[in-house]
Amino acid sequence: xxxxxxxxxxxxxxxxxxxxxxxxxxxxxxxxxxxxxxxxxxxxxxxxxxxxxxxxxxxxxxxxxxxxxxxxxxxxxxxxxxxxxxxxxxxxxxxxxxxxxxxxxxxxxxxxxxxxxxxxxxxxxxxxxxxxxxxxxxxxxxxxxxxxxxxxxxxxxxxxxxxxxxxxxxxxxxxxxxxxxxxxxxxxxxxxxxxxxxxxxxxxxxxxxxxxxxxxxxxxxxxxxxxxxxxxxxxxxxxxxxxxxxxxxxxxxxxxxxxxxxxxxxxxxxxxxxxxxxxxxxxxxxxxxxxxxxxxxxxxxxxxxxxxxxxxxxxxxxxxxxxxxxxxxxxxxxxxxxxxxxxxxxxxxxxxxxxxxxxxxxxxxxxxxxxxxxxxxxxxxxxxxxxxxxxxxxxxxxxxxxxxxxxxxxxxxxxxxxxxxxxxxxxxxxxxxxxxxxxxxxxxxxxxxxxxxxxxxxxxxxxxxxxxxxxxxxxxxxxxxxxxxxxxxxxxxxxxxxxxxxxxxxxxxxxxxxxxxxxxxxxxxxxxxxxxxxxxxxxxxxxxxxxxxxxxxxxxxxxxxxxxxxxxxxxxxxxxxxxxxxxxxxxxxxxxxxxxxxxxxxxxxxxxxxxxxxxxxxxxxxxxxxxxxxxxxxxxxxxxxxxxxxxxxxxxxxxxxxxxxxxxxxxxxxxxxxxxxxxxxxxxxxxxxxxxxxxxxxxxxxxxxxxxxxxxx
DNA sequence: GTAGGGTTAG
Numbered sequence: 001x002x003x004x005x006x007x008x009x010x011x012x013x014x015x016x017x018x019x020x021x022x023x024x025x026x027x028x029x030x031x032x033x034x035x036x037x038x039x040x041x042x043x044x045x046x047x048x049x050x051x052x053x054x055x056x057x058x059x060x061x062x063x064x065x066x067x068x069x070x071x072x073x074x075x076x077x078x079x080x081x082x083x084x085x086x087x088x089x090x091x092x093x094x095x096x097x098x099x100x101x102x103x104x105x106x107x108x109x110x111x112x113x114x115x116x117x118x119x120x121x122x123x124x125x126x127x128x129x130x131x132x133x134x135x136x137x138x139x140x141x142x143x144x145x146x147x148x149x150x151x152x153x154x155x156x157x158x159x160x161x162x163x164x165x166x167x168x169x170x171x172x173x174x175x176x177x178x179x180x181x182x183x184x185x186x187x188x189x190x191x192x193x194x195x196x197x198x199x200x201x202x203x204x205x206x207x208x209x210x211x212x213x214x215x216x217x218x219x220x221x222x223x224x225x226x227x228x229x230x231x232x233x234x235x236x237x238x239x240x241x242x243x244x245x246x247x248x249x250x251x252x253x254x255x256x257x258x259x260x261x262x263x264x265x266x267x268x269x270x271x272x273x274x275x276x277x278x279x280x281x282x283x284x285x286x287x288x289x290x291x292x293x294x295x296x297x298x299x300x301x302x303x304x305x306x307x308x309x310x311x312x313x314x315x316x317x318x319x320x321x322x323x324x325x326x327x328x329x330x331x332x333x334x335x336x337x338x339x340x341x342x343x344x345x346x347x348x349x350x351x352x353x354x355x356x357x358x359x360x361x362x363x364x365x366x367x368x369x370x371x372x373x374x375x376x377x378x379x380x381x382x383x384x385x386x387x388x389x390x391x392x393x394x395x396x397x398x399x400x401x402x403x404x405x406x407x408x409x410x411x412x413x414x415x416x417x418x419x420x421x422x423x424x425x426x427x428x429x430x431x432x433x434x435x436x437x438x439x440x441x442x443x444x445x446x447x448x449x450x451x452x453x454x455x456x457x458x459x460x461x462x463x464x465x466x467x468x469x470x471x472x473x474x475x476x477x478x479x480x481x482x483x484x485x486x487x488x489x490x491x492x493x494x495x496x497x498x499x500x501x502x503x504x505x506x507x508x509x510x511x512x513x514x515x516x517x518x519x520x521x522x523x524x525x526x527x528x529x530x531x532x533x534x535x536x537x538x539x540x541x542x543x544x545x546x547x548x549x550x551x552x553x554x555x556x557x558x559x560x561x562x563x564x565x566x567x568x569x570x571x572x573x574x575x576x577x578x579x580x581x582x583x584x585x586x587x588x589x590x591x592x593x594x595x596x597x598x599x600x601x602x603x604x605x606x607x608x609x610x611x612x613x614x615x616x617x618x619x620x621x622x623x624x625x626x627x628x629x630x631x632x633x634x635x636x637x638x639x640x641x642x643x644x645x646x647x648x649x650x651x652x653x654x655x656x657x658x659x660x661x662x663x664x665x666x667x668x669x670x671x672x673x674x675x676x677x678x679x680x681x682x683x684x685x686x687x688x689x690x691x692x693x694x695x696x697x698x699x700x701x702x703x704x705x706x707x708x709x710x711x712x713x
Numbered sequence: 714g715t716a717g718g719g720t721t722a723g
Binding site: 183186209213241243249277281284341343378383407415451480512697 | 722
């Protein structure tokens with residue numbers, strides 16, 4: 001590795017050149033070290049290891065970069081070179097050398113680094129203190145800085161180092177410092193140690209209680225948190241708004257509006273209900289518990305609506321699928337003049353991903369850029385997710401590539417994007433790239449990449465990755481991973497193997513696994529096994545319509561109309577109604593929704609004319625209507641309805657209302673039927689347009705007469 | 714000086 005010599009700031013080049021004996025392990029003469037004011041922060045070197053004769057400088061350990069701090073390193077008060085040697089050789093703790101009384105040296109540097117938010121560097125510098133503990137007097141302010149560094153980095157190792165050093169050096173922590181140490185453990189998720197520290201604390205104050213309770217709530221131990229809260233409440237009568245906010249959050253986590261409401265009424269009694277934090281907590285609690293109206297009321301009662309208040313209520317509406325209401329609140333927020341933050345944009349973008357509203361998402365994207373949140377990790381991840389979900393996979397990739405840093409979620413969103421688009425090879429590529437960059441995959445990653453393999457029929461890669469999950473990455477395959485593999489087997493027509501996979505699973509087979517098998521039976525027209533899988537599913541989720549519909553369609557495509565009718569009967573007996581399928585298309589910023597055979601659109605006449613014209617043209621290209629796969633909304637007038645499936649209407653409308661080269665984006669509520677799939681392939685060919693359809697399970701990219709799904713979905 | 718609210722992944 002090439003390291004520029006200029007990094008050795010205060011040493012002449014001659015000296016350096018004569019000193020370097022073994023790059024990148026550089027050995028400097030001890031005289032050189034003692035005589036030279038060596039600026040640690042301008043170099044890339046770690047001084048923590050000393051050899052007996054020479055001062056050995058290991059490189060490039062830590063990349064300690066700090067051009068702004070020119071303060072030199074003073075490891076001890078004027079040590080003589082031979083002293084170093086003697087001490088090292090004898091390997092005894094030094095007694096002769098006094099600790100420096102001020103912290104302007106190394107400890108000061110650590111504090112400075114933390115102030116500059118360079119936590120990693122601070123913890124690395126701390127290594128020297130650990131090695132040379134006799135020379136440094138680590139005081140409260142330094143510990144405070146180290147605690148902050150650990151919290152910011154969520155570094156368990158850092159916590160252990162700092163805590164052990166504190167114990168070893170005999171530091172006597174006061175109430176403040178004990179609380180800080182407790183907080184450090186809590187924030188790094190070390191709840192067992194945190195609980196021990198809390199229980200063993202010589203004195204506790206309200207802060208100690210709040211800190212441990214926050215930790216419990218963060219880690220989902222809501223019941224224990226409530227137990228402690230009750231003790232605190234009895235003993236102290238001193239719970240303030242901060243404790244309340246945490247307990248309201250615990251109620252939200254439990255989905256328990258009963259305790260939430262009790263806390264709310266107590267907050268009213270205490271006069272803290274108008275506190276912005278309490279209000280936001282209440283809005284969140286009510287919406288998480290499913291009481292959106294109460295959430296709205298809590299929001300309305302906020303005297304000063306903060307950006308978080310707006311975000312919370314918008315997210316609340318979005319959580320329950322009230323996307324339009326959420327957007328309405330977003331517009332109100334814009335009117336109110338409150339400055340939006342990156343959370344607002346993240347929420348809006350994720351709502352747009354669901355609504356498939358490109359225009360609003362684009363506006364949010366623009367707002368994001370305008371307000372300088374371009375590098376915000378979560379917002380960008382939401383964008384990757386959005387563009388991935390909305391068929392703009394290239395845009396997703398562009399955002400992804402421009403992200404200055406990525407986390408696991410970003411990678412997962414990108415891989416899932418490729419998977420949903422049926423670009424399995426690219427999903428696998430991204431997965432491999434992710435591994436190369438040192439990102440550790442989790443179960444979501446595997447789900448994304450395996451479903452990519454399943455969507456694209458990448459059998460070999462799929463099995464290799466599936467097999468590596470537990471062996472290499474210690475991620476236990478879950479039901480959904482099994483479902484992907486079942487899908488892969490099903491795609492290849494290996495239905496018996498798929499059944500065996502379900503039976504051999506190390507856990508009780510889930511709905512998803514049977515559903516994957518049922519779908520494979522649909523594709524391969526395997527009536528017997530299909531019936532078997534469907535019956536399993538009826539037992540597990542009797543309310544789920546799609547199970548009946550798939551079996552009904554299997555019967556129909558095998559020409560067994562009586563059995564198909566029986567399924568419809570069973571369905572009715574169970575009080576289930578077939579929901580009308582619908583498709584959306586956005587034209588000129590306006591979403592248009594179509595139901596099958598729907599004539600409510602203002603341009604209905606033109607749309608139907610266009611559709612008839614389209615059908616005539618594709619018939620010339622060899623289209624024959626298929627009656628095989630029928631949708632939930634079909635009834636006696638099958639042919640007519642099949643002809644006017646909602647996706648066909650949406651596409652006809654798209655064709656007449658956009659210019660010739662525009663690609664069409666359609667979102668639909670159901671899995672695309674075989675007939676529509678054929679029709680759209682031909683329309684894409686004849687009209688020379690790209691048509692992207694997002695159905696209930698994935699994307700279909702139609703271009704030049706083919707579809708990205710390879711006719712398996 | 715220490716503790717509190719909201720976002721992302723099928």
